[in-house]
Amino acid sequence: MTDISQNKPQSRIAAFWDSDLAYAFRHSPIAMVSFLTVFLLVFSALCAPLIAPFNPYDPASLDLMNGFTPPMTSNDFTGAEFMLGTDDQGRDVLSTILYGMRISLFVGFSAVMFAMILGISLGLIAGYIGGWTETIIMRIADVQLTFPSILVAMLIFGIAKGVTPIEYRDQMAIWVLIIAIGLSDWVQFARVVRGATLVEKNREYVLAAQLIGRSSPVIMLRHILPNVLSPVLVIATISLALAIIAEATLSFLGVGAPPTQPSLGTLIRIGQGFLFSGEWWILFFPSCTLLALALSVNLLGDWLRDALNPKLR
Amino acid sequence: MKTITYSAMLLALSTTAHAESFKWAGTTDPQTMDPHAVNSAPVLGFLNNVYEGLVRRGKDMAVEPALATSWEPIGDGEGWRFHLREGVTFHDGASFTADDVIFSYERASSEPADVKGWFAPISEVKKVDDYTVDFMTSAPNPIFPDSIANWMIMDADWTASVGADLPNKDAGNAATLQANGTGAYMLKDRQPGLQTTLVAYDGWWGDDIGNVTEATFTPIQNPATAVAALLSGDVDMINPVPIQDAARLEGSAEVEVIKGIEARVIMLGFAQGADVLKYGADAGKPNPFLDVKVREAVAKAINVPAILRTIMRGNAEEASQLVSPAMRGYSTAHSERPAFDVDGAKALLAEAGYADGFSFGLKCPNDRYLNDEAVCQAVTAMLAQVGITAELDAMPVRNYWPELREDNFDMYLLGWSPGTFDHEHPVRFLASTPNAEKKLGSWNFGDYSNARIDELLPMIQSEIDDTKRQAMIDETTAIYQSEHAYVPLYIQPLVWGTRSNIDLTQRPDNFFILRWASVN
Numbered sequence: 001m002t003d004i005s006q007n008k009p010q011s012r013i014a015a016f017w018d019s020d021l022a023y024a025f026r027h028s029p030i031a032m033v034s035f036l037t038v039f040l041l042v043f044s045a046l047c048a049p050l051i052a053p054f055n056p057y058d059p060a061s062l063d064l065m066n067g068f069t070p071p072m073t074s075n076d077f078t079g080a081e082f083m084l085g086t087d088d089q090g091r092d093v094l095s096t097i098l099y100g101m102r103i104s105l106f107v108g109f110s111a112v113m114f115a116m117i118l119g120i121s122l123g124l125i126a127g128y129i130g131g132w133t134e135t136i137i138m139r140i141a142d143v144q145l146t147f148p149s150i151l152v153a154m155l156i157f158g159i160a161k162g163v164t165p166i167e168y169r170d171q172m173a174i175w176v177l178i179i180a181i182g183l184s185d186w187v188q189f190a191r192v193v194r195g196a197t198l199v200e201k202n203r204e205y206v207l208a209a210q211l212i213g214r215s216s217p218v219i220m221l222r223h224i225l226p227n228v229l230s231p232v233l234v235i236a237t238i239s240l241a242l243a244i245i246a247e248a249t250l251s252f253l254g255v256g257a258p259p260t261q262p263s264l265g266t267l268i269r270i271g272q273g274f275l276f277s278g279e280w281w282i283l284f285f286p287s288c289t290l291l292a293l294a295l296s297v298n299l300l301g302d303w304l305r306d307a308l309n310p311k312l313r
Numbered sequence: 314m315k316t317i318t319y320s321a322m323l324l325a326l327s328t329t330a331h332a333e334s335f336k337w338a339g340t341t342d343p344q345t346m347d348p349h350a351v352n353s354a355p356v357l358g359f360l361n362n363v364y365e366g367l368v369r370r371g372k373d374m375a376v377e378p379a380l381a382t383s384w385e386p387i388g389d390g391e392g393w394r395f396h397l398r399e400g401v402t403f404h405d406g407a408s409f410t411a412d413d414v415i416f417s418y419e420r421a422s423s424e425p426a427d428v429k430g431w432f433a434p435i436s437e438v439k440k441v442d443d444y445t446v447d448f449m450t451s452a453p454n455p456i457f458p459d460s461i462a463n464w465m466i467m468d469a470d471w472t473a474s475v476g477a478d479l480p481n482k483d484a485g486n487a488a489t490l491q492a493n494g495t496g497a498y499m500l501k502d503r504q505p506g507l508q509t510t511l512v513a514y515d516g517w518w519g520d521d522i523g524n525v526t527e528a529t530f531t532p533i534q535n536p537a538t539a540v541a542a543l544l545s546g547d548v549d550m551i552n553p554v555p556i557q558d559a560a561r562l563e564g565s566a567e568v569e570v571i572k573g574i575e576a577r578v579i580m581l582g583f584a585q586g587a588d589v590l591k592y593g594a595d596a597g598k599p600n601p602f603l604d605v606k607v608r609e610a611v612a613k614a615i616n617v618p619a620i621l622r623t624i625m626r627g628n629a630e631e632a633s634q635l636v637s638p639a640m641r642g643y644s645t646a647h648s649e650r651p652a653f654d655v656d657g658a659k660a661l662l663a664e665a666g667y668a669d670g671f672s673f674g675l676k677c678p679n680d681r682y683l684n685d686e687a688v689c690q691a692v693t694a695m696l697a698q699v700g701i702t703a704e705l706d707a708m709p710v711r712n713y714w715p716e717l718r719e720d721n722f723d724m725y726l727l728g729w730s731p732g733t734f735d736h737e738h739p740v741r742f743l744a745s746t747p748n749a750e751k752k753l754g755s756w757n758f759g760d761y762s763n764a765r766i767d768e769l770l771p772m773i774q775s776e777i778d779d780t781k782r783q784a785m786i787d788e789t790t791a792i793y794q795s796e797h798a799y800v801p802l803y804i805q806p807l808v809w810g811t812r813s814n815i816d817l818t819q820r821p822d823n824f825f826i827l828r829w830a831s832v833n
Contacts, residue, residue, distance in 0.1 A: 060697035
C-alpha cells in the first residue's frame with residue numbers, strides 16, 4: 001500500500017486526506033458524527049422540495065381536517081398518515097421542518113458571511129493602519145460587546161421594521177434578520193483578525209512587500225489576510241451555530257421570520273402554544289432538529305479549534 | 314402623638330386584614346381608559362369597573378338601575394325621562410349631577426367618539442332639574458334604555474380640567490391614561506401594555522361588592538404563558554383559556570374552567586366600497602368582491618365544521634347571521650348558513666369571470682378573538698383550494714382597528730357582540746350604510762350598503778309590536794344573507810379559567826365585573 005502512494009504523484013484529495021487536519025478528523029469520532037449530522041441536515045434541507053412529502057408553503061395543499069394528527073397514526077376523519085404528525089392547520093410537521101431548516105440555514109450562513117466580511121475588513125484596517133482608526137473601530141467593538149448580541153439584533157430588527165413600508169415587511173424580514181444577526185456578530189472576527197494582523201504586520205514578508213511599493217489594500221488582502229484566516233475559520237464555524245440559534249430565538253420571540261415562511265424558531269413558537277394540551281410533536285421535532293443542527297455545528301467548531309491549535313497537536 | 318400614630322396604624326392594619334388582592338390576565342390590553350374613545354369589548358368591559366352608566370346589566374344581562382334610579386317614557390314615545398341617583402360622588406370627590414350626564418352625552422355623541430352610534434335615535438337631551446334628564450328621540454324607541462348600558466358618565470369638571478373634552482382614539486389625551494368615574498373601583502395605576510391596577514372605592518354608592526380591594530390586570534398574549542401563570546398561581550384568573558388547554562385545566566384540582574357561549578359572532582367582511590383591490594399580486598385590478606357571486610363563493614369555500622372541530626375543538630357553534638340564537642330578534646327562518654361546497658364555489662367564481670382565481674389581502678387580528686390567527690390561516694388555505702389566494706396579514710389589535718378604519722384591507726375578520734343583546738345592534742353598526750351625520754354604520758368598514766336595510770332600520774327601532782318587528786328583522790336578515798354582506802362563521806365560545814378559591818360570575822358578553830369576584 002505504501003509504495004503506491006509514494007510512487008504516484010498525489011492528487012489534491014489524497015493530499016488533503018494525508019494532511020494533519022484530515023488525520024485529526026479520522027481519529028475523532030465526535031467530529032465524524034457531527035460532520036455526518038450536519039451533512040445530512042444540510043443535504044435534506046437543500047433537497048427539501050424533492051424529499052418533503054408536502055409543500056407547506058402551498059396553502060391549497062392543506063386540509064384543516066388533518067389538524068393535530070399524532071405522528072405515525074392515521075387521522076380520525078381523513079385517514080391520512082404523517083410520519084411526524086401535523087400541526088393545528090393540518091400541515092405536515094416533517095415537511096415544515098425541512099422547509100423551515102432551509103430558512104434557518106440560509107439566514108445562519110448569510111449572517112455569518114456578512115459578519116465575517118465586515119469583521120475581517122474592519123479588523124485588518126484597525127490592525128494594519130493603527131492610530132485613531134484602530135481606536136475608533138475597536139472602541140465601537142468594545143461598546144457593542146457590552147450588550148448581549150441578541151439585544152443588538154432585536155434593536156436593529158426593530159429599527160428596520162419601523163422604517164420599512166408595511167407591504168414589504170414580509171419580503172424584507174429575512175434580509176433584515178441576516179443584517180441584524182450579522183451586525184451583532186462582527187466583533188469576534190474583528191478582534192481576532194486585528195490581533196493576528198498586529199503580529200503579522202511586523203514580519204519580514206510584509207516589510208518586503210512594503211519595500212517594493214505595494215499599496216496598503218494589496219498588502220492587507222494578498223499578504224496578511226491568508227495568514228490570519230485559520231482562527232477566522234474556527235470562529236466562523238462556532239458563529240454559525242450561534243447565528244442559527246440567534247435566528248431561532250428572534251423568530252421564537254416573533255420578531256424574526258414571517259409566519260408565511262416559518263423557520264425552525266417560528267415552528268417552535270407555534271408548537272409552544274400546544275405544549276399544555278398534549279400535542280407534543282408540534283414542538284418536539286422542530287426543537288430536536290434545531291438542537292441537532294446547532295450542537296453538531298458547535299462540536300465541529302470545537303474540534304476544528306483543537307485540530308488547528310499547534311499547542312494541542 | 315405616639316398613641317395617635319399607633320391607633321392609625323392599627324386602623325390601617327384592621328382594614329387591610331380583610332383586604333384581598335386579585336390578579337387577572339387577558340390577551341388584549343384595553344387600548345384606552347377613555348370610555349367614549351373605543352367601542353370594543355376589552356375597553357368597555359374593563360371600564361365597567363371604573364365608570365358607570367345610567368343603567369347597567371346584571372348577572373342575567375337584564376338592565377338594572379345604576380346612576381339612574383328609575384326611568385319612564387315621555388308622552389307617546391317622544392323620549393325617555395331618567396331620574397338620577399342622588400349622593401353619588403366621583404372618585405375625586407365631585408358630586409354627580411345632571412350636568413355630568415349632559416356633558417357625557419355631548420362627549421359620547423361627538424364626531425371623534427367611537428360610541429356615537431348609540432345616540433343615533435336621540436334628537437335632544439334636556440336637563441329638567443339637577444337630578445332629572447330627558448332624552449328626546451326622533452321616533453319612538455322602546456329599546457333606548459337597553460342600548461345605553463355601556464354609555465359611561467364622566468365628570469364634566471374633571472374632564473375639562475385635564476383637557477380631555479373630546480375623546481381621541483388614536484393620539485390619546487389625559488383621559489386615555491387616567492380615569493375618574495363613579496364605579497366601585499378606582500384606577501390607581503395604568504401602564505399600557507404592562508399592567509393596570511384598580512383599588513376599591515370606599516365612597517361607592519352600592520353595596521353589591523366582593524372582598525377584592527386591589528386588582529391588577531396584566532395582558533399576556535402567549536396562551537401557554539397565561540396557562541402557566543394560572544397553574545402556578547401567579548394570576549387568579551385568565552380570560553380566555555386557550556381552547557386547546559381547557560381539557561387539561563379541567564383535570565386540575567387547583568383551577569376551574571368556566572365555559573359559556575359568548576354573544577359574539579365571528580365573521581368575514583369584504584371591501585365593498587373600493588373599486589380596486591389593495592393588496593396581493595392583483596392589487597390595482599377591479600375589486601372582485603363587488604360581485605355577490607364572489608362573496609357567495611367565499612361563503613361556500615369555507616369549511617366551518619372543520620374550523621369548529623379542529624381549531625375550536627368542538628367548543629363553538631356555526632353562525633348563520635350577525636347574531637347568535639340567544640339574542641333578541643334572531644331570525645329562526647334564516648338559520649342555515651351556506652353549506653361547504655368546493656365545486657359550487659368554483660362554479661360561482663367561474664360564472665363571475667374568475668375561473669383562474671385572483672389574489673387579495675386578508676387582514677386579521679392576532680390577539681383579539683380566540684385563535685383568530687389560526688382561523689385566518691385556515692381560511693387562507695380553504696380559499697386556496699377554490700383557487701383564490703389570500704395574502705394574510707395578522708397583527709395585534711391596537712394596529713388592527715386603525716388599519717380597518719383606514720380601509721386598508723380587501724377582506725377582514727371581525728367579531729361582533731351586540732351590546733344590547735338585540736339583532737338591531739349589528740344591523741345599525743354593521744349593515745347600515747355608513748353615515749357619520751346619522752351615526753350609522755360606524756363599524757361597517759367594508760361600506761356594505763342596501764337601501765332597503767337603511768329603510769328598515771328606523772322602522773325596527775321604533776316598532777313596539779314584537780311580531781311586526783320580527784318580520785322586519787327577518788326581511789333584513791334575508792337581504793344581508795342573500796347579498797352575502799358578511800360571511801358569518803361561528804359563535805365564539807367563552808372560556809375563563811380561575812383558581813379554585815375564586816368566586817365570580819361570567820357574563821355572556823365576556824365582561825368581567827370585578828365587584829362580583831371574591832377571594833376565599
